[in-house]
Amino acid sequence: TKLGVFRGGWTLEAAEDVCEEPLALEWLEQLQEASLVQGKEADGGEMRFRLLETLREYALEQLSPDELAWREERYAQYFEKLAQQAAQQLAGPEQGAWLRRLESEQDNFRAVLARLLEKAPSRALYLGADLAPFWEARGHFAEGRSWIERALESCRAVGDALEAKLQTRAQNMLGWFAFYETDFARFEPNHQAALARAREHGDVHGQIEALAGLALSSALQNDFVATRRYIDEELALIRGLRDARDVARVLAMMAMAGLMTTHGDDYELARRVNSEVVSLARELGDSLSLAK
Numbered sequence: 001t002k003l004g005v006f007r008g009g010w011t012l013e014a015a016e017d018v019c020e021e022p023l024a025l026e027w028l029e030q031l032q033e034a035s036l037v038q039g040k041e042a043d044g045g046e047m048r049f050r051l052l053e054t055l056r057e058y059a060l061e062q063l064s065p066d067e068l069a070w071r072e073e074r075y076a077q078y079f080e081k082l083a084q085q086a087a088q089q090l091a092g093p094e095q096g097a098w099l100r101r102l103e104s105e106q107d108n109f110r111a112v113l114a115r116l117l118e119k120a121p122s123r124a125l126y127l128g129a130d131l132a133p134f135w136e137a138r139g140h141f142a143e144g145r146s147w148i149e150r151a152l153e154s155c156r157a158v159g160d161a162l163e164a165k166l167q168t169r170a171q172n173m174l175g176w177f178a179f180y181e182t183d184f185a186r187f188e189p190n191h192q193a194a195l196a197r198a199r200e201h202g203d204v205h206g207q208i209e210a211l212a213g214l215a216l217s218s219a220l221q222n223d224f225v226a227t228r229r230y231i232d233e234e235l236a237l238i239r240g241l242r243d244a245r246d247v248a249r250v251l252a253m254m255a256m257a258g259l260m261t262t263h264g265d266d267y268e269l270a271r272r273v274n275s276e277v278v279s280l281a282r283e284l285g286d287s288l289s290l291a292k
Contacts, residue, residue: 003037004059005068005075008107009050018074043100072115079105079112080123083130090133102134113147121154122162125170132173136180145177168198168206175213188217208237 002019003010015024028049031037036055042048051059063071082105089098102109109131116124128148135144148170155162175190191213198206211234218226 001059001062002071003049003051004056004063005071006051006056006108007111009048009104010108011046011048014078015049017078018071020074042104044097048104075108076112076115076123079108080127080130083109083127087130087133090137095137099134099137102131103138113151117150117154121151121158122160122166125151125155125162125166129166129169129173132169132176136173136176139180141177141180145174145181148173148177164197164201165203165206168194168201168203168210171197172206172209172213175210179213179216184217184220188214191217204237204241208234211237 002021003015005018006014010018012025012028015028016022021027028037028039032039032049037049037051039047039049060068083102086098086102089095109127113124113127116127125148128144128151132144132148135141152170154160171190171194175187175194178184178186178190191210194206195210195214197203198210211230215227215230215234218224218230
């Protein structure tokens, strides 16, 4: 009955954690033999299991209210941890495998986000911020924007005090999602607000991401003097980092802004920016940025 909390399937690891069942493999094999659980090998060779929807609903009905609440909390915590882990890996050489893993867990993430919006909006915002690079890489722009906007609104409605860095991350992602959806009226303002907050609180990573957005925005407006200023400041901040993985996802955007400066005849800046971007992306094993 504990398996009813999952949506769209689960892995062995997830069953062991959420159901607190160290013998989950033996248990799942028995359920498969009884045709109560379906198993299928996913990309990468890992097994995924699922219940038919009617059986899932029946399983949930068998749980007491207290047991259901506890199991749903375990479920939420597991996928929050998975998203945090993925956010650190999406800039490295394993990003392809992690993108596939997150794609397979989309139904679970949606269920957790919906629950947290009602129960703990600030946790929903943290989860949305961790999933944002995945939504961005997979082109789920409208969905990502919607979850982050709803989480911010819910936090404000209940008066949740948010960490400045979290607000900056959310504002920057709303800026990028606005850009991808060609909502340029909200693209620059979101990054301006994020930059102001990041500077106020000494958030270097937040500043780098906001500056990348503003460099691209100014380039789109043919204000190449501003583009150069933003890029120079951004590169100076990146060089001061001991670990650039957290800003790898903005490298392609910085390169795009640099490339656009050629329209203003600033070929030297374009060459320098793209050279640094390629060097950093290779160092990080960031194939997505190299491809872009």
